[in-house]
Amino acid sequence: MRKTSLCIAVAAIFGLSVATSCAYAQDKLIKIGGLFPMSGPGSYFGVQDKQGIELALAEMNKTGVNGYKFEIQYEDSACGPLPATQAGKRLLDQYKPQIVLGEECSDATLAIMPLMDEAKVPFLNAGSSSIKVTDPGNPWTFRIMPNEVMQGVDIATNAYKRLNARSAVLLYENTNAGIGNAKVFGDTFKSLGGQVLADIGFGRDVNDFTAIATRIAGLGKVDVIPTYTLEGQGLRITQALAQAGVTKGGGGGAIQLGTIWLPFGFEQKAGKAALGYVRIVQFDPTDKRELVQNFIRSFKAKYNQEPTHLNAHAYDQILLIADVVRRGGKDPQSIRDTLAATKDFHGVTGSVEFDKHNQNIRMDTIHYMETLPDLSWQALAWN
């Protein structure tokens, strides 16, 4: 009798462990590819994207979604089309992900798109603004960030109406994103009745902006200076403009306008030259929604620093993927289809609804910030 119950007990334990391991083996994996700049002038994007992604993955993998866990592999696309193409090919060939995230720089994103198209893998972008990413209507490319037209029209209109700007100087780096953004701003501003006094593009190798600042100073009264450049050059531009007495930070009257390219912490590096800078960010830390406040709390707990919008939109990319898996996506094709059908996703940066070009058309991802004298940000309720 004893022996039988012992046998039953052993069998039960055995059966239980088999059942558990079967259930464990059924834990499926969603492989995510990450193409981000880890080297070069845009590398601060990559570092911050990784932080946001790791935080989100840790949260999602605690319980999994529909039995799926998530895994990511990063490749360095270095913010340029060449390394992006090579990194993209390597990622697709060797890792074979079901979905790819990236890039930040428009040039790199544009280079990666045809690769994803050919491999039929969905490509989710949260950082590139060039209209060329979604305008042609690529079925495999998705963007949750507002594109340069959405941003440009909005900020130009706000500059004209809320800041009463009538004269502008366009200042931008000579890349797709720089040229594209500047053009949209210029066209919108002019159509409203404003005047573009100068259109100044510069290469990524330009170091000294005193000459450019002097040129702008010689133009007379300038109300706004939309500036499209990465952090390194952005710092020097802001300082040079203040030195030349053009912007508010230097005693002048002009206001620099910008977008998400400059990270949080820019003000601390630029100093009081950055006073009055108004820019679009994708993340509003004063947003009262519980999702946002939880994100800030867990980010601070993990990394001991305040999250930036770069962390936030990376975090949202993972959240969106999780949402897609929850709705039934599991292989590249079904993930793509489920993504395209997204109508009401809420992330920390705002909500997502894709139009037929797979562009997110919700405007609540555009938040405006102004730099105060103590170098902190004040949220402007423009949207």
Add this chain to the structure above:
Amino acid sequence: MYSGRRVGYLIAAAVIALLPLIFQDSYWRTNLTVCAITVMLAIGLDFILGYAGQLNLGHCAFYGIGAYASTLLITRLGVPFWIAFACAIALAGAAGMALAMFAVRLRGHYLAIASLAFAVIVHQVLLNWISLTQGPLGIYGIRPPPPIALPGLPVISFANAGNMFYLVAGFALLFYFLLDQILRSPIGEALTAIREDEVSAASFGINCAGWKVFAFGIGSAVAGAAGAFYASLVGTLVPDAFIITESFTILAMVIVGGMGTLLGPVCGAILLTVLPELLRGFGDLRLVLYGAALTLVVLFMPGGMAQAARLIRPRLPGVRAKLLHDRAA
């Protein structure tokens, strides 16, 4: 042609034929194609530097001219690929000759700086002439060479990485053969004479200026071909692919491989192209290695891998036995 060399070419052809069978994934096949392209660049520069003795630091400019010329002809004017290819070679060659004619009186450091300046100007023009080249906006979606349909055979598509490799490597071998033939002819002797001592060469009646222009023309033409293949391989063209550091990379390949031999730079090119891929995990360390390799080779073994091979050869057992045998006979 000596039978030994014929065997050499056959072996090379066999290796080229076998490689895509060993490496079946498109990532490595693409890398091998990039190898073939860098081999073309290296032997072109070697022709100018190693054989004619002209320190040309502007090789990347011809590479870029070839890439943009063929791409613009195809995308803007609808010119068929192979005609555009030929035009790219001709244009790059012409640019090389123009630089040579300009710099014909310059030697050594002056030529180096002049070629550097030329490369900077070409890069800046590519970058700023946006209406022509799209500049930093880049040209995307460049197609591979058009498929070839031979009667009775299935269509050969170059979207297939393996076929693309065969095409480019085949051309690399062809260019190698052509350069080799030129160098073995009296032209090669003239170039070597110019390299060793230009004044004496002139006193022998050698037209130094003419042959220098010739060398530049040939070397840059091959670079132009490499450029045309590069554009159709990568599919994306931006001016920053042709910045001055590219010239230094090609220079490193030539030196590490061995200036003054034709096979040396081939090995140098393959080594310095494949090594970074294998070292991918080390990221920027690979560029540190590039720099270290170049410096150390120049300091300790200026003849590069070719010199090293010459030193090792007699010590190999088979060769040693043969030498002893020959001496005894």
Add this chain to the structure above:
Amino acid sequence: MLAVAVQQAINGVVFGSLYVLVALGLTLIYGVLVQINFAHADIVTIGAFAAYFFTYTLGGNYVASIGVALLIGAALGWLINASIFAPLRERGSELLPLIATIGVSVLLQNAMLLWFGPIPYSFDSPYSNQVIRLPGGTFITLQNLIIIAVSTVTIALLYGFMRFTFMGKALRAVAQDRETAGLMGINPNALIMLTFVIASALAGMGGAMLGPILVLTPFAGTSVIVKAFAIVIIGGFGNVAGTIIAGLLVGLIESYTTQFINPGLTDIVVFTLLLAVLALRPTGLIAEKREENV
């Protein structure tokens, strides 16, 4: 309009004097050694980083950091000459040392990349944002004023050294004819080393002063070096007076091109001028009696 033109002239002189510091080093080396050191740019960059870490990490005084960068530059110059130029000089090759320095340059740049990372450092000196308003609406930052002052003093000292001291004369003797100078009891190798050390010290110093102006990355020196080469040629290899004038000229060309044409075209203008000089007057715009096997 006049104010703008004057301001751009000021900008041009500031940057010009920085170029001169860097180019002087190159021209000195060439004058004595008939060699080009491609790694000169990286000494500039290392000087800038040295000054940065001395000021930010060690909390040192900025002006003192210029001295620190000078010393580090000098040390690097000593190292490069001892390990590369001196051994290769024995072999009597003309082009190999240049190629070796290209290798050193690539190595140094990427070693810095590994060590310092690619993210630009924000190097602000206490003076780089202090603006002095001049008459007519023009301005100059205190940093720029320091640059002009230090450059002028350095150049004057160097010129005096070359003309009036024994060492200076010995250097010029070695530049003219190394063998005969040796016969006269001068130790050419020691003097060549001295030249290298001085030239690299100048580069390091230039880096420390450039740091607060440039976007500081491991590649910061490259943007300066190619122009420095142009200046050396336009002014004439080995010609100190020519280098100074050419440096200021290039600085002015840059700011005026930015003002009236396009910032993107400054390089094209400068290098086309360079090619023109090479074509028409290869020994440089400023005539100097010098026998040169061009």
